[in-house]
Amino acid sequence: GAVVSQHPSWVICKSGTSVKIECRSLDFQATTMFWYRQFPKQSLMLMATSNEGSKATYEQGVEKDKFLINHASLTLSTLTVTSAHPEDSSFYICSAETGVGAEAFFGQGTRLTVV
Amino acid sequence: AQSVTQPDIHITVSEGASLELRCNYSYGATPYLFWYVQSPGQGLQLLLKYFSGDTLVQGIKGFEAEFKRSQSSFNLRKPSVHWSDAAEYFCAVAFLNFGNEKLTFGTGTRLTIIP
Numbered sequence: 650g651a652v653v654s655q656h657p658s659w660v661i662c663k664s665g666t667s668v669k670i671e672c673r674s675l676d677f678q679a680t681t682m683f684w685y686r687q688f689p690k691q692s693l694m695l696m697a698t699s700n701e702g703s704k705a706t707y708e709q710g711v712e713k714d715k716f717l718i719n720h721a722s723l724t725l726s727t728l729t730v731t732s733a734h735p736e737d738s739s740f741y742i743c744s745a746e747t748g749v750g751a752e753a754f755f756g757q758g759t760r761l762t763v764v
Numbered sequence: 765a766q767s768v769t770q771p772d773i774h775i776t777v778s779e780g781a782s783l784e785l786r787c788n789y790s791y792g793a794t795p796y797l798f799w800y801v802q803s804p805g806q807g808l809q810l811l812l813k814y815f816s817g818d819t820l821v822q823g824i825k826g827f828e829a830e831f832k833r834s835q836s837s838f839n840l841r842k843p844s845v846h847w848s849d850a851a852e853y854f855c856a857v858a859f860l861n862f863g864n865e866k867l868t869f870g871t872g873t874r875l876t877i878i879p
Binding site for chain 1: 800807808866868869870871
């Protein structure tokens, strides 16, 4: 299957700093990428949907100014957690698909710890 | 709003025994249905999916699932589990939203395999 790579796999940052997480589709062009957040022993919650070249669509309750999403190319989307706080600590997962009805391929996730 | 319910938070099965993981959904129309597996600290891997047609779907790693419209269920089965099947399993439902698919995940079922 297709490969989606997330970087970094884990990151520890100080409270108040910003962290950027990259999501790359390595061997296919992704028209749509999704960002999820997963709390320990809980399900994945969709944060936002991003289409290449357009603004991301955020789910209700997700702060767009805090979680900045950029989908500048068909193979790269980035999630920037701005002014991170300990409550932002979580497992962030991206997925990418080639089009409507296509299978979504998931990255390996990024564990963010804010201290 | 659509929702997915996985009634079993944790299941323990002996190696070689059969397995059934339950999934029920709530949605106005026939949704797209998926089962994913997540190993510790990893992203999600698609096991199988149902869009239409034959209600018994075969997936990877020997898994199958059956769509039962009357029961709004999409239970995952495997006739004989292997120790490597120990993981977290997520059922998901998708619907089209402005041309994109949005996945709604169940809370997951953690599978433990005992010798």
